[in-house]
Amino acid sequence: MDNDVRLRVAQELASAYTTREPIAPLVQTHPGITLDDSYEIQQLQLRERLDGGAQVVGYKVGLTSAVMQRQMGVDQPDYGYLLDEMTYLENAPVPTEHFVQPKVEPEIAFVLGRDVSGPNATVAQVMGAIEYVVPALEIIDSRIRDWKIGLLDTVADNASSGGVVLGSRPTSLVDQDLRLAGCNLFVNGRIVGTGAGGAVLGSPLTAAVWLINTLGARGVTLRAGQVILSGSVTAAVTVAQGDTVSAQIAGLGTVTTRFV
Secondary structure (H helix, E strand, C coil): CCHHHHHHHHHHHHHHHHHCCCECCHHHHCCCCCHHHHHHHHHHHHHHHHHCCCCEEEEEEECCCHHHHHHHCCCCCEEEEEEHHHEECCCCEECHHHCCCCEEEEEEEEEECCCECCCCCCHHHHHHHEEEEEEEEEEECCCEHHHCCCHHHHHHCHHHEEEEEECCCCECCCCCCHHHCEEEEEECCEEEEEEEHHHCCCCHHHHHHHHHHHHHHCCCCECCCCEEEEEECCCCEECCCCCEEEEEECCCEEEEEEEC
16 A cells, blocks of 8 residues: 555545544455554554644553454554543543444553653563553544444554543552452443453553553653553443443442433
8 A cells, every 4th residue: 555545544534533424444445455554544644633733642452352353363452542632531521423433441541650662661660650540431433334343444543542531530550450350331320341450461561561562663652641541341332422331440440421
């Protein structure tokens, strides 16, 4: 795929953000697309949004469960970026018209207290850079029609990112075994999913280390204050206007959002 085609695809995805009209799967319209193409298309969109005044506030890790990796035919996660305009306050109304076909995932989020970079960062170094951890709700969204996505589609589409709601109670990593942290996901007061931190690559910390080292190999340093979404601990649930969604994660507390 040459640069002109990559740019055209990036523009089509960017247009879907504003029109709320999804496009056909990229693997159908561009059969020769590669993973490098997809990440470059992701970066082209990022550069455009940064030029428009947006700021990177963190990154997300996707495809962290064994089930999703088998479904996508991959043996590693993917990643996307989080912008300031993608963040929503806990308990504040989230306009559904900001999204195309939203779903929600409960996640364990890390907030960095100092800069950290790969590609050879260790678990100890990453733990030392994390200031605190909070429960989070990631609003995933797809600009690909009917969520008919494969790895190359979702990477180009910023790892199907939509938005993020962070819990407001910070917790230290000290004495927290995030692998065993159980999660209950509720929609309108009804439990719709359960899981534990171990569903995320065996540990959410593993996801954070993978992200830092993968971005480091691309010359990206994560900065103090930035957020890492480590991956969903349950299956995603579809949401609509009027829904209230809460995630309760043992040891970390609860995070809630509502769609209007």
